[in-house]
Amino acid sequence: MGSRPPGDYPGGKEGDVLIVEFTVIGIPCIGLNGGPGFAHTEAFSFQIATDDQEETDRYWDAIVGNGGAESQCGWCKDRWGVSWQITPRTLTDALAAGGAEAKRAFDAMMPMKKIDVAAIDAARRG
DSSP: EEEEESOOTTOOTTOOOOOEEEETTTTTEEOOOOOSSSSOOTSSSEEEEESSHHHHHHHHHHHHHHEEOOOSSEEEOTTTTTTEEEEEEEHHHHHOHHHHHHHHHHHHHTTTTSSSHHHHHHHHHH
């Protein structure tokens, strides 16, 4: 769903789409068209917490395989340049645990693009 302004505005004209409403993994969002002066940057991203490798692969493949691009440490960009982090909960849990477990999981994650859940779980166990 979108709305259009009744007149010109900085960066746009009457009739342009100004506000769009959309849902991302069940979360309602609103986007504002600020015009060409406001480009996407990595300062804004979506994060998806996943339960297992199958779910991680599904989101990763949907984003990267549909014109997106891989990056490091679970990060990727969609075909519009919006950044996403696909983060298995086991990685988040390992980092929250702190100490040696967090260090092992972090070191295992650093060379990865898409997160390998089995490798993170193995690193957690030591």
